Amino acid sequence: MALKKLVISNVSKNFEAEGLEKEVLDGITLSVEEGESVCLIGPNACGKSTLLQIVAGLIEPTKGKILHNGELVDEPHCSRTIIFQDLNLFPWKTISENIEFGLRAKGVEEASRGITLEKYLNLLKIQEFANYYPNQLSGGTKQKSAIARALAMEPDILLMDEPFSSLDMQTREFLQEELQKIVREKNQTTLFVSHSIDEALILADRIVVLSNSPARIKSVVKVLRKHKENPDFRHSEDFLRYRKHISKLLKEE
Amino acid sequence: MESNLLKSLGRHVAGIASIILGITAWQALLSFGLVNANFLPTPLDVFKSLVELIQDGTFIGDIFSSITRVFLGFLGGAIIGLIIAALNAYSGISTRITTPWIEIIRPIPPLAWIPIAILFFGLGDKPAIFLVSLGSFFPIYTNTYQAIKNIPDKYLHTAKVLGANTKLLLLDIIIPSILPRVITGLKIGLGISWMIVITAELVGATSGLGYFIELNRLLLRVDNVIVGMLVIGAIGYAMNTLISFVEKRFFHYQVAV
Numbered sequence: 001m002a003l004k005k006l007v008i009s010n011v012s013k014n015f016e017a018e019g020l021e022k023e024v025l026d027g028i029t030l031s032v033e034e035g036e037s038v039c040l041i042g043p044n045a046c047g048k049s050t051l052l053q054i055v056a057g058l059i060e061p062t063k064g065k066i067l068h069n070g071e072l073v074d075e076p077h078c079s080r081t082i083i084f085q086d087l088n089l090f091p092w093k094t095i096s097e098n099i100e101f102g103l104r105a106k107g108v109e110e111a112s113r114g115i116t117l118e119k120y121l122n123l124l125k126i127q128e129f130a131n132y133y134p135n136q137l138s139g140g141t142k143q144k145s146a147i148a149r150a151l152a153m154e155p156d157i158l159l160m161d162e163p164f165s166s167l168d169m170q171t172r173e174f175l176q177e178e179l180q181k182i183v184r185e186k187n188q189t190t191l192f193v194s195h196s197i198d199e200a201l202i203l204a205d206r207i208v209v210l211s212n213s214p215a216r217i218k219s220v221v222k223v224l225r226k227h228k229e230n231p232d233f234r235h236s237e238d239f240l241r242y243r244k245h246i247s248k249l250l251k252e253e
Numbered sequence: 254m255e256s257n258l259l260k261s262l263g264r265h266v267a268g269i270a271s272i273i274l275g276i277t278a279w280q281a282l283l284s285f286g287l288v289n290a291n292f293l294p295t296p297l298d299v300f301k302s303l304v305e306l307i308q309d310g311t312f313i314g315d316i317f318s319s320i321t322r323v324f325l326g327f328l329g330g331a332i333i334g335l336i337i338a339a340l341n342a343y344s345g346i347s348t349r350i351t352t353p354w355i356e357i358i359r360p361i362p363p364l365a366w367i368p369i370a371i372l373f374f375g376l377g378d379k380p381a382i383f384l385v386s387l388g389s390f391f392p393i394y395t396n397t398y399q400a401i402k403n404i405p406d407k408y409l410h411t412a413k414v415l416g417a418n419t420k421l422l423l424l425d426i427i428i429p430s431i432l433p434r435v436i437t438g439l440k441i442g443l444g445i446s447w448m449i450v451i452t453a454e455l456v457g458a459t460s461g462l463g464y465f466i467e468l469n470r471l472l473l474r475v476d477n478v479i480v481g482m483l484v485i486g487a488i489g490y491a492m493n494t495l496i497s498f499v500e501k502r503f504f505h506y507q508v509a510v
Contacts, residue, residue: 058410078416088411091506092429101425102415135506153415 004067005189006032006055006157011064012214013050023214024050027064030208030217032157035187039200041246042210042218043253048193049085049161051215055191056082056159068157078106081155085162087146089134095145096121096130102153120148123182140171147179151188158183160192164199173234176202197246201239207246212253219249294476299483302476312465316484319450319461322378326385327446331439333386334393342401355394363388363449371457381453381461388449389442396438400431433504440496447489 013025024047032038040048053059055066057076066073068080081102089098096117103113121127124144134142143164150158163179164172180203183190194200200207201223211218227238276296282288283295294302306312337355341348363384370380404427412426454463462485469477 056414058414076410076413076416078414080414082414084407084411086407088407090408090411090426090429092432093425101412101417101421104425105412105416105418105421133506149415 004031005034005036005069006191007067008051008055009065009067011051011054011061011066013047013054013059014062025054025061026214026216028215028217029064032189032191034189036206037183037188037190037192037204039204039207040191040193040210041195041197041200041207041250042215043212043250044195046210046212046253047215048210052082052159052161052191052193055157056080058082078102078153079156080159081150081153081157082159082161083146083150083163085165087134087142089142089146089149091134094131094133095126095137095148098134098145099149099152102149106153116152120152123151124148124178139167140175143167143171143175147175151182151186156189158188158190158192160190162193162195165195172199179203197243197250198234200246201242202234209246209249218253221246221249292475294479298476299479302474303480303483306477306480315460315462315465316488318378318458319454319463320488322381322454322461323385323443323446323450325378326382326450327389327443329382329386330389330442330446331393334390334438334442335397335435338394338397338401342398355391358387359391364452367453367457370453376457376459378458380457381450384453385446385449389446392441392445393435393438396441397431397435400434400438401427403434404430433500433506436496436500436504440493440500443492443496444489447485447492451485 008028008030011025011028012023015022015024028051030038040051042048050059054061055073057066057073057080060074068077073080089095090101093101099117099120100113103116108116117130118127121130124147126141126144126148129137129141129145134145137145143166147163150160164175167175176199182188183203190203192203194203205223205225205228207221207223208217209219209221210216221242223242227233227236227242230236230238233239279293279296283290283293337347337351341351366384366387367380370383374380374383408426408430409422412422417426450461451463451466454461455467458464462481466478466481469475469481
């Protein structure tokens with residue numbers, strides 16, 4: 001059997017707050033194949049982000065373990081880059097410097113850093129903003145910059161925490177399509193968190209529906225490639241059918 | 254070009270007018286005999302004294318003495334403040350050892366140290382430098398300590414996820430994210446330093462602007478006292494403007510938590 005790209009094995013997480021133990025995740029088991037895009041969807045504050053941060057290596061699980069290419073995850077690593085919900089662009093660095101930061105951390109030489117930088121500025125169409133600081137830019141451009149910074153790392157697994165939640169609908173839909181194209185072309189393995197069913201359907205091959213606190217896996221919905229290949233998938237009958245199904249699952253929570 | 258100059262002049266019209274009005278009122282008090290002319294010289298007398306003092310040379314020496322003491326004292330306070338803040342932010346034992354001292358010394362006005370400072374260091378540069386170091390230490394220490402303690406986790410996490418090592422973390426993340434607050438501490442520290450040096454020189458020195466106004470008080474040269482005060486104000490204002498400029502130019506970003 002081929003090695004799974006990512007294995008989440010029986011992961012539970014308890015947090016302690018004001019002396020009370022709160023169970024956030026309960027026995028989550030899930031694996032992600034190479035090139036697959038998986039979305040975690042669930043009620044607000046159900047622990048989706050916590051799970052993503054455990055996968056990133058930023059939080060330790062109370063029980064269970066994460067395997068990345070068969071190796072135990074116990075600290076953050078640049079092969080699992082995460083795009084945070086509030087992006088976390090460094091405000092003291094320009095967009096170029098933000099993107100280059102990860103490359104410098106990786107020890108990439110200056111000349112080839114420049115090439116990679118150009119490539120991802122072009123890919124996300126943000127060349128003209130290269131020398132701007134994040135606080136001079138619109139939400140959409142910041143979003144693209146954070147995506148460029150993460151993709152430039154050429155991560156083995158791309159993690160995203162509600163990447164488009166702060167954008168207006170038009171920008172969001174546009175970026176979803178763009179990202180979907182990029183992910184498909186690069187055969188990028190992706191695990192992301194969303195509370196938008198539409199976003200999940202556009203970006204994911206599989207949608208994992210989580211239940212409310214503590215989060216358990218309630219259901220896994222596979223979005224068939226043949227449906228997704230429809231260029232007008234967003235407005236198709238299939239889309240509505242998926243939507244209804246997932247919406248019903250979520251409403252039960 | 255010209256319109257820019259006019260605009261910037263326009264912005265300052267109210268300020269300039271208010272100063273002119275103040276000087277006029279000052280002159281009026283004297284012209285109408287409302288204030289004893291022995292105690293208050295006219296604005297023109299003050300201006301003449303300023304010109305004389307600048308030509309004379311020892312006044313420039315006094316200005317230079319005060320600035321040197323502020324510079325050395327501030328440097329000392331800043332270095333000690335930054336080092337102890339960094340130690341305490343990262344080490345619990347260091348915090349527990351130093352905090353009682355810091356908190357007991359903090360409420361003592363630096364001026365209350367003057368007798369001890371003079372006994373220990375004699376008259377001259379040293380007591381003033383000591384007092385300036387002491388006074389500038391606290392705002393620099395407190396702001397730096399808080400800045401390090403409040404570095405947003407999100408930037409540290411992001412840097413780690415992007416693979417940063419300790420050196421990159423320090424130079425590219427930690428230092429830039431504390432700098433705005435550290436600069437604020439330095440700015441407050443410098444303002445305090447300037448006030449302390451003048452006060453210390455009133456009693457503990459034989460040169461400097463503080464010594465100059467005290468000497469002229471004894472000589473009943475109110476015009477010179479006023480010149481000294483105005484120069485103190487002008488230099489303090491200039492130092493503050495300089496730091497504000499640096500702040501705006503290089504630390505325009507907000508480090509939000």
